[in-house]
Amino acid sequence: MADQGLRIANLHCNVAGNEILKGIDLMVEPGKVHALMGPNGSGKSTLAFSLTGHPQYQVTKGTVALDGTDLLELAPDKRARAGLFLSFQYPAAIPGVKVANFLHAARQAERPGDLPPAKFRALLLEKMDLLGMDPSFMGRYLNDGFSGGEKKRLEMLQLAVLAPKYAVLDETDSGLDVDALKAVGECIAALRASDEGRNTGFLIITHYPRILQHVAPDVVHVMIDGRIVKTGDADLAHRIEREGYDGIREEIGAIA
Amino acid sequence: MLSATAVRTPLHDALGASDAALLPPEDRARALDAFLTTPSGRQKPSRFWRIDLDTIAPDARAIAPNAVAVDIQNASPRVVACDLITAAREHAPLLRRAFGTSGAGTTKFGALARAFAGTGAFVYVPHDADAAEPIVITYTMAENSAAFPYTVVLAERGARATVLERFAGGRDAFVCAAVEAVTEEGSDLHCAAHQSLDAGARWFSTRTARPGRNARFAWTSAEAGAGLAVLDLTVAIAQPGIDAGITSLFFPTGNQHVDVVSTVDHAVGDSTSHTHVKSAATGAGQARYLGTIRIAPHAQGSDASLRDDALLLSKRAHIDSVPALEIGANDVKAYHGATVGALDEEQIFYLESRGIERAAAERTIALGFFEPAIDRFPTEALREELRAALASKLA
Numbered sequence: 176m177a178d179q180g181l182r183i184a185n186l187h188c189n190v191a192g193n194e195i196l197k198g199i200d201l202m203v204e205p206g207k208v209h210a211l212m213g214p215n216g217s218g219k220s221t222l223a224f225s226l227t228g229h230p231q232y233q234v235t236k237g238t239v240a241l242d243g244t245d246l247l248e249l250a251p252d253k254r255a256r257a258g259l260f261l262s263f264q265y266p267a268a269i270p271g272v273k274v275a276n277f278l279h280a281a282r283q284a285e286r287p288g289d290l291p292p293a294k295f296r297a298l299l300l301e302k303m304d305l306l307g308m309d310p311s312f313m314g315r316y317l318n319d320g321f322s323g324g325e326k327k328r329l330e331m332l333q334l335a336v337l338a339p340k341y342a343v344l345d346e347t348d349s350g351l352d353v354d355a356l357k358a359v360g361e362c363i364a365a366l367r368a369s370d371e372g373r374n375t376g377f378l379i380i381t382h383y384p385r386i387l388q389h390v391a392p393d394v395v396h397v398m399i400d401g402r403i404v405k406t407g408d409a410d411l412a413h414r415i416e417r418e419g420y421d422g423i424r425e426e427i428g429a430i431a
Numbered sequence: 432m433l434s435a436t437a438v439r440t441p442l443h444d445a446l447g448a449s450d451a452a453l454l455p456p457e458d459r460a461r462a463l464d465a466f467l468t469t470p471s472g473r474q475k476p477s478r479f480w481r482i483d484l485d486t487i488a489p490d491a492r493a494i495a496p497n498a499v500a501v502d503i504q505n506a507s508p509r510v511v512a513c514d515l516i517t518a519a520r521e522h523a524p525l526l527r528r529a530f531g532t533s534g535a536g537t538t539k540f541g542a543l544a545r546a547f548a549g550t551g552a553f554v555y556v557p558h559d560a561d562a563a564e565p566i567v568i569t570y571t572m573a574e575n576s577a578a579f580p581y582t583v584v585l586a587e588r589g590a591r592a593t594v595l596e597r598f599a600g601g602r603d604a605f606v607c608a609a610v611e612a613v614t615e616e617g618s619d620l621h622c623a624a625h626q627s628l629d630a631g632a633r634w635f636s637t638r639t640a641r642p643g644r645n646a647r648f649a650w651t652s653a654e655a656g657a658g659l660a661v662l663d664l665t666v667a668i669a670q671p672g673i674d675a676g677i678t679s680l681f682f683p684t685g686n687q688h689v690d691v692v693s694t695v696d697h698a699v700g701d702s703t704s705h706t707h708v709k710s711a712a713t714g715a716g717q718a719r720y721l722g723t724i725r726i727a728p729h730a731q732g733s734d735a736s737l738r739d740d741a742l743l744l745s746k747r748a749h750i751d752s753v754p755a756l757e758i759g760a761n762d763v764k765a766y767h768g769a770t771v772g773a774l775d776e777e778q779i780f781y782l783e784s785r786g787i788e789r790a791a792a793e794r795t796i797a798l799g800f801f802e803p804a805i806d807r808f809p810t811e812a813l814r815e816e817l818r819a820a821l822a823s824k825l826a
Binding site: 227228229230250251252254255256260261263266267268269270271272277280281284285316317333337 | 776782789
């Protein structure tokens with residue numbers, strides 16, 4: 176279909192009255208992996224929150240469409256049910272809400288009644304094994320007392336269980352050790368190889384290229400000061416690894 | 432004033448129908464006078480709280496022996512579990528070791544419950560008996576009645592048991608209940624209560640415990656029903672080595688008023704106590720909580736904690752929380768922590784971002800807030816009952 180894709184056009188977004196996004200154009204196609212790189216404070220996480228509808232992120236201009244559906248018209252829960260997923264950099268802890276119950280509620284909300292409880296449980300155990308998570312996770316309270324690595328693994332478990340149409344991963348790699356990073360890479364690879372996740376499009380937000388060794392990007396964007404200043408293939412990530420963002424800053428400075 | 436003849440005389444006249452074997456008439460008259468003259472010790476009415484507990488009294492005409500029905504379930508052969516009148520006749524020496532010995536009668540409403548004690552339950556767990564199944568006591572209150580359910584529990588040395596009380600019914604009733612729990616060395620007793628009276632009921636509950644040396648003891652108490660709920664939870668620590676817990680949860684909705692006082696009195700050292708209170712309020716629900724930890728000057732080595740969290744779910748809801756730590760000894764541990772707040776927007780957004788509608792997200796978070804307290808209640812059946820009761824308040 177012609178309107179497939181997560182299409183972001185001329186997106187402007189304010190936080191506390193300051194314009195952080197200054198006109199973002201980007202399209203993630205089904206099944207493709209886009210990396211969004213940029214230094215701290217460039218607006219990457221703002222893009223993630225404005226896509227998911229966080230109330231403190233005010234979109235002032237532009238459009239976002241998910242396979243033709245206008246996302247900006249929808250409340251956050253409806254955006255998720257339309258097929259958008261955000262892996263949070265700092266997910267909220269919710270004491271008293273067990274991981275298993277939460278995952279079941281989320282799956283039910285996004286894919287009502289599609290799996291009987293026994294099959295859902297089997298799916299959970301399979302994905303947890305892939306992520307190196309102990310089954311005792313299921314009985315813990317959501318992110319309550321979790322280490323940074325445990326939180327990220329739980330975000331990946333949700334990605335695997337929900338198999339969204341489009342997944343935005345906000346710095347999922349930050350704070351992870353080598354083994355955890357590898358597990359995240361394997362989890363994404365397994366999702367992309369599955370029937371449910373074959374067509375999932377990814378927007379991987381990161382400021383280090385190392386996660387991209389585990390998930391090869393089709394397209395790499397560089398964001399600086401609220402704008403996408405450069406788009407290229409995987410080589411662009413390698414260049415950032417060698418030169419940092421200064422080389423790109425100089426280059427765009429020269430153009431401007 | 433309650434001592435006015437117009438209140439006093441009919442109540443004294445109503446004592447005439449009470450059982451003399453359980454408690455002689457002169458003791459009942461003394462208890463009734465204590466009720467009439469003892470101040471409630473509770474705060475006066477304020478902008479939010481409009482009920483004066485010092486002037487409240489049952490209507491003498493509503494006092495009748497059939498105001499409350501009791502059902503007692505016990506599966507343990509060594510445990511005696513019977514109604515209170517039967518206990519007064521068949522187990523009088525045992526009953527005397529606990530009935531009236533825990534200090535329940537020294538509070539205003541505890542004295543009233545004692546004055547009219549009749550329908551009730553007696554549980555006796557002999558030494559080293561282990562009641563694997565909880566002893567379940569269900570009180571059902573009649574409409575428009577004045578009811579005085581009274582429970583007495585005696586756990587001997589090394590005994591282990593769980594006593595679960597349910598209170599239901601009572602449309603427009605005045606219900607004044609007491610529980611006395613007396614335990615001996617090395618015993619382990621857990622007394623749980625779920626109050627789900629009709630919204631028109633007024634409910635007063637005095638629960639006092641006197642645990643033995645090296646005993647474990649716990650109160651867990653959930654206030655779900657009644658238009659007015661006044662609860663007094665006390666553990667008197669007069670022996671070393673005790674591990675005592677108090678858990679209280681309440682959730683006033685509509686126009687419900689809940690007033691909870693918990694007191695742990697460390698008169699002797701080297702004992703531990705932990706108090707957990709979880710409350711929420713919505714609609715025009717009002718609650719106040721006074722949590723006292725008292726550590727006497729010679730009670731060295733005491734270890735007491737008090738944790739109190741309140742969640743406000745509407746603009747008109749109100750919860751006052753007052754912790755009071757009175758610490759007379761220097762070699763003790765005493766911890767207190769309290770929070771009062773609304774639902775966290777970041778938590779709501781997180782659940783919404785997983786496809787869960789805002790209303791359901793709010794419900795999930797509010798129920799989760801209670802979950803660590805629910806976890807302390809015995810039996811999965813009761814925990815599910817409490818979750819359902821709380822969920823219906825959030826619907």
